[in-house]
Amino acid sequence: ICGRVCPTGTGCALGTCTCNLGTADCDANGSCETDTFTDRNNCNACTNKCGPGQGCTLGLCVGGCGLGTGDCDNDGDCETDTNTDEANCGGCNRACTTGQTCFAGVCFDPCAPGTDDCDGNGSCETNTLLDRNNCNACGNKCGPGANCVTGACVGFCLPPLADCDNTGTCESNTNT
Numbered sequence: 001i002c003g004r005v006c007p008t009g010t011g012c013a014l015g016t017c018t019c020n021l022g023t024a025d026c027d028a029n030g031s032c033e034t035d036t037f038t039d040r041n042n043c044n045a046c047t048n049k050c051g052p053g054q055g056c057t058l059g060l061c062v063g064g065c066g067l068g069t070g071d072c073d074n075d076g077d078c079e080t081d082t083n084t085d086e087a088n089c090g091g092c093n094r095a096c097t098t099g100q101t102c103f104a105g106v107c108f109d110p111c112a113p114g115t116d117d118c119d120g121n122g123s124c125e126t127n128t129l130l131d132r133n134n135c136n137a138c139g140n141k142c143g144p145g146a147n148c149v150t151g152a153c154v155g156f157c158l159p160p161l162a163d164c165d166n167t168g169t170c171e172s173n174t175n176t
Contacts, residue, residue: 083102
């Protein structure tokens with residue numbers, strides 16, 4: 001209809017405002033607030049209730065929750081995204097440690113490759129490519145006479161690096 005603007009969260013089909021895919025106006029208040037992909041009382045459509053022990057995943061009533069979702073608040077809905085939720089990473093009540101992020105259901109440290117926060121202060125200050133006490137991972141110590149070179153314990157430094165301060169790390173570039 002000319003001049004009519006549909007509310008946020010809706011689209012226009014044949015001159016009528018309609019809810020976007022996966023949403024519905026189940027309480028008839030004019031807004032599309034019901035998630036029909038996860039709401040077990042309105043699964044795929046308003047008033048379509050899932051049976052006992054079932055959850056709603058992508059608009060289908062399923063036994064339990066589907067992959068990547070969980071009913072972590074025990075309300076019967078599979079609304080928790082266990083792929084990205086730091087408090088429920090990979091499953092309900094599987095929290096990441098402080099500072100970690102959840103990606104694909106696995107907790108990750110936010111440090112750049114080759115660094116880590118081995119003292120737990122949140123600053124990613126440890127170079128795990130060169131630190132013989134944290135070689136490739138926090139707490140992974142190289143044996144006597146070995147140095148950490150590109151994250152591997154070896155008995156020597158690769159040129160142009162050298163252990164000039166005798167600390168067991170290949171910290172000095174002899175070309176500079």
